[in-house]
Amino acid sequence: MTTRSSTPPPQSQLGQQLAADIPGLEVQDLPEILDAHSRDHTEDLQFLPDLVALPNSTSQVSALLAWANERRIPVTAAGAWTGLSGGALAVKGGISLSTKRLNRMVKIDELNHQLVVQPGVIVQEMQEAVQAKGLFYAVDPASRGTCTIGGNLAENSGGPRAVKYGVTKDWVLNLEVVLADGTVIQTGANTLKNSTGYNTTQLMVGSEGTLGIITEATLKLLPWPKFNALLLVPFADPKDACRAVAGIFQDGNQPSALEFMERAAIELAMDFTGDRQLPLSSDTAAHLLIEVDGFREEDLMPQLERLAQTLERFDAGEPLMAMDSAGKDQLWNLRRKVGEAVKAHSTYKEEDTVVPRGHLPELLAAIKQTGSEYGFESICYGHAGDGNLHVNILKGELSIAVWEQTLPEAIRAIFQKVVSLGGTISGEHGIGWVQKPYMDIRFSPAELALQRRIKDAFDPVHTLNPDKILP
């Protein structure tokens, strides 16, 4: 009756008790397995859970949460460990709840343009499955080939296409959630409109597994805009690239992606991928990568022409245009690999800043100014159309003392600037563990107290992903 993998049964007393109490639930605690469930893609973090549990159904999740809640044992959900804020790390030990076996695409509803999925489904697999039916799920974080929809829901992930199509939250109609005590609820309805009570759907999205565990999501889909074109636009001055971003929208363009990369970002990606075919003129200091899309091939050219007019106003260089899939894949691959390339190049810290997009020039200047003051180099890139700039601060030659003690001050200075521009301290990576110390920059004590009361309303004894988000 119980299907188990070939992993040996749990060794610890706690693991044996859990396995005995919930027959059929896969429980693991080999040291190498705990180690494999102790790190995500955030720099420099490791926290070992005591156990790993791999439920394969909502009822197993429910039984597990009730069991843990009674015993005050922390439960932290994890998908594919691609997170960038430590959200999936069991910082208080306890149980790492892997969604690996909750990986069914339950239903593609072609009549209503909806998709029902379990949290462990890989985002790209989900996208390809609906595209095969002419449908479109737009949210595509750089990690989409490995990250799970559960992780995207937990962190409210974005990605390049968010600029036209919105972030994860904008695609969610309804969630099945297991609360801390094991109760199973639905948050919404499978409808495009809903004015029926409090919006607990949107409260769950981005809550990083601290309010409940999502076991099923109903997502909306759109018809697939099959056609697109991609432009890589060089600028001699990064400030001009940043200024152009707001200008593009002011001129009525609606790009389906609008990415910014400093020269160092694309250079590192070229080194990392070994793809050196791209012409990179010596006077290029930054690029915008701009995509337009449409339902018909003839929808593209008018958009490209309008874009060209805007770009001229901002001193752009000659764009490189990719219309065929090989060319587009090459450009997107370079963009997607920037994160890994920076990681391979140096110890770094990444801050996920976001401001109203018209303030990008001021943000970039402030980051560089802070870098000069504190003596660090930074590489900036990201989803400029959303005002979302990933700031990679490189350790380089900095001493460990400066890196660990002085740098948080510099980050604080950057975040203070972000907030003064109307922005916030995470656009799409979440707060998790690493941004928690900075929450007071964005939120007043009263605002943080309100968030704590919400946490208490969902999880009064704090067993769900304890010690995350709220300082």
Place this chain on the structure above:
Amino acid sequence: MTTRSSTPPPQSQLGQQLAADIPGLEVQDLPEILDAHSRDHTEDLQFLPDLVALPNSTSQVSALLAWANERRIPVTAAGAWTGLSGGALAVKGGISLSTKRLNRMVKIDELNHQLVVQPGVIVQEMQEAVQAKGLFYAVDPASRGTCTIGGNLAENSGGPRAVKYGVTKDWVLNLEVVLADGTVIQTGANTLKNSTGYNTTQLMVGSEGTLGIITEATLKLLPWPKFNALLLVPFADPKDACRAVAGIFQDGNQPSALEFMERAAIELAMDFTGDRQLPLSSDTAAHLLIEVDGFREEDLMPQLERLAQTLERFDAGEPLMAMDSAGKDQLWNLRRKVGEAVKAHSTYKEEDTVVPRGHLPELLAAIKQTGSEYGFESICYGHAGDGNLHVNILKGELSIAVWEQTLPEAIRAIFQKVVSLGGTISGEHGIGWVQKPYMDIRFSPAELALQRRIKDAFDPVHTLNPDKILP
């Protein structure tokens, strides 16, 4: 220093005390004023407040809420009294907080495509102000000429264009909110992306003034799609019209409005407006009103051609096309007046049902079937593209006993069908007072208990719009 209207000072002891404690706050309690603040557009409801307060600043709202909270006096916010669920009615008496004097458009931010408004601004005035700058706020409830953005935020209002552009919640970036104890908070940031703590912005939208009072909203804007065309499409069988709705999207069309009207709806609107120019063939039983839009005039024709192909598949009659503004205004005016026309025709109850749009045919059949069983006539119309059907149940010849005692059973039967189809009991009107008895159809006891804990986290002593939403 204090600017008062010519209304006399409050007569009641409570009113005099409030006016004395918060100098500058306009407080009214003349019987005719209390009467004018006792009804909205929901059928058959009247609840008198004890006082009307008209704060003109966030700090006055804050002082008022702190004052009322200390004294356990209910405070119910109200905009323009166009609500359709009784959300603004002071069902427990106390203070009716009018947003009439919080009516400033604080800022149109053309650089960032954002708008900052106070809650008392009229939606249509706001739309026209941003359109004058080439920008677009899409949400346009039928009452947009009189309703306020505060009311739209409170009820998460929709309207025809929601089918392409989303409902009120999809346009909100950040809110300034006064909590029950007078604390002023911000919920979000002025950014398109935000993964920074719990989404209290979306929790406030649609919460009908039960969690806090919104005193300022930052809304996003889009470039204005200036061009559109409108089709009125007749069907001999309403079921074909309903089936066509999902078909339109399955064929890849993206209408900017897709409305359904039974024949009786358009006939009543013609009677009510006196506009009888529309050809109405004897074999027409229902219409779809379909709008397409674009940034260029030449964007329209390909959309109309594609639509025509779909409509043929569903046995549509010859469409009437309006391309000039007089023709479009005429059609929209008839559609917008349906609600008032029904009201003028008969005592009625309106239910704001919503289902996944592919299930509209089953919903319409179930409504008519329930009508036969319980002996009532109904007129159905609404935002079919969103699966949102307004069901107007006519009193007609029904006895008061049947109307008051048997009808709730029939409504319950309809809502049960709605929920079994994946739908919910309010698409855009909110729960307020009148739908509260049906909340148990959509939500389990555990789900309702969770919503109650959220209410308690925001408003522990229940002074904000008490006795609404939750049964």
